[in-house]
Amino acid sequence: MGNRPTVQRPDEVVDVLLLIAPDPELDPETAERLARQLWSEIAELDITSVRPGSGGPVPEGAKGVDAVTFGAVVVALSASGGVFTALVDTVRDWLGRSAARHRVSLTIDGDTIELERASVDERRELIEAYVRRHTGG
Secondary structure (H helix, E strand, C coil), rough: CCCCCCCCCCEEEEEEEEEECCCCCCCCCHHHHHHHHHHHHHCCEEEEEEEECCCCCCCCCCHHHHCCCCCEEEEEECCCCCCHHHHHHHHHHHHCCCCCCCCEEEEECCCCEEECCCCCCHHHHHHHHHHHHHHCC
């Protein structure tokens, strides 16, 4: 079947790795504040869990949400109910509200989409294709 991602069964829990790379021109405090804003918005979704991922080094002494602002977060969610689509929409909206050049990548089963400074139409087309691959829609 090649590299084509498998569509998840509705009763499955899917892990989505999110990596945020803030605009390198931002100061660290602003970048952290913006990352916390995104993680807060994600936590409001109907997800199973959020835990630190392995996207990068975590500063000594960081724990919980502090750890994810410096690397990655793994969001566990149900494959049914449109939660994945809501997660992608949340990331897309967060990117769209900022003039900064952030990059966010989402990975499921080795299939990654990276969102950054694309036009609104280009970003929408990329996201729709990615969502279709993982929802069967």
